[in-house]
Amino acid sequence: MATFALASAAYRDDEVGKILEANNEWHQSTVKPHRKWATIFRPNLGEAFSQAVVSRTLGVGRKPLIQSFGIEPQTVVEHCMAANHLRKERDTRLTAVMVVCGLLFLPGLLLWLLVFQIRSTVARREDKRAGALATTVLVAVGALVVLFLVKMPFTGFWAWYARLALIAPVVGWFLAKRICESTAKDLRERWTGLLSGSAVGARVPESVPSSPGDERAERLRQAFGELRDEQASNHLFYAGPKGVLGMGTRWGHWYLAEDLVPLPSQRTEEARSTGSLSMDLAKHLVPAPEVASFQSFDLANVIERALGELHKSPLNTGGFPQPDVGHWIVTPVPAGAGAVSRPSDYTAHRANAKQLSDICNNQQFDKGDRHYLGVQWTLWDGQLVISMLVTVTVLHKTLRVELTGHALGPVHGLFMSKPAAKTRTVSKSVRFWETRTITLPLVDNDEVVRLAARAPLTWYPPLLNWLGGSLTLPEPFGLRHAWAEQPWKHRFMTDDVLRTATPVLRVVHSAVIEFLKEHGVDTSKFDSRSSALSSAVQDPTPRKADVYDA
Template identity: 60%
Template sequence: MADQAFDFSPGAQVPLQGSGGQTAATHALASAAYRDGKLEDILKANSEWHESTVTKPKFSLFEPNLGEAFSRAVQLRMLGGSRKPLIQSFGTEPQAVVEHALAATRIRKERDAKLTGIMAVFGLLFLPGMLLWIGVFQLRRTIAGAQDKKTGALGGALLAAVGLLAVIFLLRLPFTGFWGYYLRGMIVAPVIGWLLAKRICESTAKDMRERWGSLLSGGGIGAKVPEAVPGNPNETAAEQLRQGLELLTAEQQSNSVFYAGPKGILGMGTRWGSWQLAEELVAKAPNKEFHQFRSWDVIKVVHDQLTLLQRGPLNTGGFPPPKVKHWVVVPVGENAKEVARPAGEDVENRFQVKRHEIQRICDHQQFGSGNRHYLGVQFTLWDGQLVITMMITVTVLFETLRIEVTGHALGPVHPLFTTKPEPKTIEVPKTVRFWETTKRTLPLVETPEVVRLMVRAPFTWYPPLLDFLGGKLVLPEPFGLRHAWADKPWRHRFMADDAMRAATPVLRVTHAAAMRVLEENGVDTERFTNRSMVVSGFVQDPTPRKADVYDA
C-alpha cells in the first residue's frame, strides 16, 4: 500500500502467459500502447454507455498518434498523484496494461532523446531553414487534411514545388563566402537530419510493432519498467511509481462496486436478466413459530454451495472454478463523473469493507437509502474476453422473504484492440509484364511521420505542453480500463450461450440452499418450492433484456 515503509521488492511485474485465464483481454488493451494508428480510431471503440473523446490540436504537427495518447492518458488516470477512484477491470490485469504503457513511453523517450540531439545539430544551428521546412510540412498537413480531394492533392504538389525551388536556390545562390555556405547549409542540413531521424524512427517502429504483434499472438513480451524498481530509499520517484502500481492492484481487488441506474453495475456490464422468488414466511408446525434467522444465515449457506458449482454429476467439463465474493453495492447517479469508495473504520487496507460491516448491511440495510449487499459468483471465460457475473441478494421485509438473482455479462474488448499489425505494402505493375502487379513493401515511417516525431521530440520533457499543442485523449468517467471499451457479448453466439446457460444452475443452487435453511428453521417451504419451480421455468427464456432500463 502507498502508506507502507520502503521495501526492495521487484515491483513492476507482468503476469505470465496463462495466469488467471485472462491474458487475451489484458494483452489486447496493452497492445494499444504500442500502436501507431490515428488517434481518432479509438472513438470507434466507445461502448454503449462510456465514450472517450479527443481534443483538437492547435497545430496538427504536434498531434499524437493512438499509442502515444493512450499511454499518456492511462498513466495519468491510473497512476496520477491525485487520481479519482477507478472502476474494477474484471477479466483483465490493469497493472499489466499500465506497465506496458510505461514501457512504451520509455521506448519513445529513448527515441525522442536521439531525435532531440539531431534537431539540435541539424535544426537549431540552422534555425531559419528548419522553420521554413516545418512551415511547409505544417501547411501541407493542413491542406492534406481537407475534405476536398483536390485540395488534399495540392499539399503534395506544394511540397514538390518547394523542393524544386530549394534546388534552384542552391545552384543559383547570389551570396558567396560564409553566408553563402550558411544559406546552403540552411537548406541542406534539415534534410540530412531528416535522413538520420528516419533511420531511428524506422528502428523504433519495428520494435513497437513486434511488441504489438507479440501481445496479440500470445507471446506476451514482458513490459520492462526499470523506473518502477527503486534501487535505494533515495529514489523517491521510483518508489512512488511502485506504490502507485501496488495501489492500483489493491483497488482492483476491492469488494465495493457502483450501481449507476440504467448503466448497471459499473465494470460488470449491464444487467440482462432478473429473477425473483418472494413468498410468505409461515411456520411448518401449526400453532408454533419458526426459529429466528437472518438474511446472512441464508447467504452463508448459498455462498458455500456456489463454491461447489464446478462439481457436476457428469464428467462433461462444466463450470470452471467460480469466484464467489461478497459485494457492497454503492448507488451513484446515472451520469456521475466520479465515485467515492466506502471509507472509515469499517474499511481495511483502504479498499476492503470489513466482514462485520458486510454482515450488518446484509441483515439491516435492505430498505431505504444506503449501500446494499450482494453475493456474486463470477466466471471469467474466453481467456478473459467474457465475464459472467450472477448477483444474489436476500431480503426480509415483514413476513416476506425475497431471493433475487440477476445476471450481468461483460463482453469482449472492442475488435479495434485485437487487430494485428500489418506490413505497409503497395501494388505496382511489373516492368515488362505491365498487366501483372507485384507488392512492394513500404517503410513503416513515412516522411510526414518523421517530421511529426522530430517536431514533438524536443517537447517530450514537458508533456502538458504537447497536450496543449497537439490535443489529447480524454477518458470517460467514471473510468475503468475494461468497461470503457467493451463490446456486447450478444454479437458472439457462443458467448451469448455461455452467459444464458450460467443462469439456471446458479438460480437452482441458490434456491436449494435457501430451502435448506428454511427447513432447518421450521419454515413451511411448500409455497417456496412451488414458486421456485415457476421461476426456474422463467429463467429458461433464451432472450436477454436490458433489465436495468425500466420502461415505465
C-alpha cells in the same frame, strides 16, 4: 488474451481517432483535437493511449478506478509505461538531432517545417487532387532551395550559414528517419507478439530503484499497490442503466418472494387429526408456533457455501470451472456520474465482515449501500465475464431472494487486429485501367517530421497536449468495461451466459428452502414458486433489465 489485447494498444501506430470505433453504448472515449495550425504535433493512437492510461491510473491525486474483471490492469499499465520508455529513448535521440541539425540552423528548420505543415494540411483535404498539389508544393520549394544555393544573394559568413541552414535540416531528416524506423519496428514486433501469445515482457526501468532513497521508484511502487488494492476491492457501483460498473448491464432477473409462515406445531396437528380438540380450542391451549430467529446474512452465508459447490457434478462431463464467490457492497451512483468514491474506513478499499453483515442485515430499505452475494466466472481468456448476483431482503414477513445476471463481453475487435503492412493501390503506368498494390515505407516522410517536431516537446506533456490534442478516457474509468462489447454477437458466448442461469437459480433456491426448513418455516409456497421459476428460467431471454419502460 483480453489483457494482452488492451496492452497492445500502447504499441499501435494508427491514427488516434481510430479508438473512437471502440466506443460502446455506455462508455465513450473522446479525442481532444489538435490546433488547426499545429497538425504536425498530433499524437498517434499508441502515444495518446499510453499517456492517458498511465496518467489516469498512476497519476498523483487521481480519481478512484473501477475494477477490471477478467484482466490484469497492472500488466496493461506496465506495457503502457514500457511503450512510453521506448518512445522516450527515441525522442532523446531525435532531440539531439534537432538541436544539432535544427536549432543551430533555426531559419532553415522553420522554413522546412512550414513547407511540411502546408503540405500536410493540403494533403488532408477531401479533394482528390490534394495529394498531387501537396507534392507539387514540396517540389517547388525544393527547386527554390537549389536555386538559392547556387546563386546566393550575399557572401561571407552569412552565405555559408544560409547554405548550411538549408542543408542541415535535410541531413537531420535522414538521421531521424533511421531512428524512427528502428523504434517503429520494435514497437510493431511487441504489438504482434502480444496478440500472438508470445512472451513479451514490459520493461519499466522507472520501477527499479537506482539508490536506497529513490523517491520516484517508491512513488511508483505505492501507485501500483493502490492499483492492486482497487482491483481487489469488494465495493462496486451501480450506475442505473449502465448496470454494475465493471460487470456489465443486467440482462435477466428472477425473484423468489413469499411470507415467512411457521410450520404448525406437532401438538396442534395431533389434536386436529384425532378430533379431540376443536380448532378454536386448539388455538388457545396449544402455543402458537414461531419461526426460529435468523438474519439475512445467515442465509447469505448458506447460499455462499452452496454456490461454492457449483463446479461439482455427479457426471464427469466438465461443466462449470471453479467459480469466484464473494460478498460485495454496492453503492448507487447516477448514470452520468463522472467519478466515484469509496469510504475512508475501508481497509485497502475492502469492507470487512462486520461491515458486510451490518449492511446485509440493516440496509434493505431507504437510502444507503446494499449487500450482494456474487458468483463469477472469467471465461474465454478474459473475453467473457459472467456474474450472477444474489440479494436477500426481509420486509415485514416477506422474504425476498433475488438473482440477477450480468455479462461483460469481449474487448472491441479493434484491439485484436495485428499490424499490417502499409499499402496503397495505384494504377499501372501502361495499362492504366488496371491497378496494383505497392508497399509503402513503415515510416514515411510526414511521420519522420511529425516525430522529430514532437520530440523536444515531449519533456513537457501539457504543452504538447495543448498543441497536438490528447485522448480523454470515459469516466468512471475502468480498463476492462471501457471498451467492452456485448456478448450477444457471439453464439457460443451467448450460450455460456444463458446456460448459467438455470443451475445457479436452482442451487440458490435449494439452499434457501433447506435453510428455511431448519428454521421452522412452512416452505410449501416457496416450493411452488421455486418450481414455477425453475420452469421459466429454462428459456431465458437477454434483455436490458435496467432500462425500465415506465
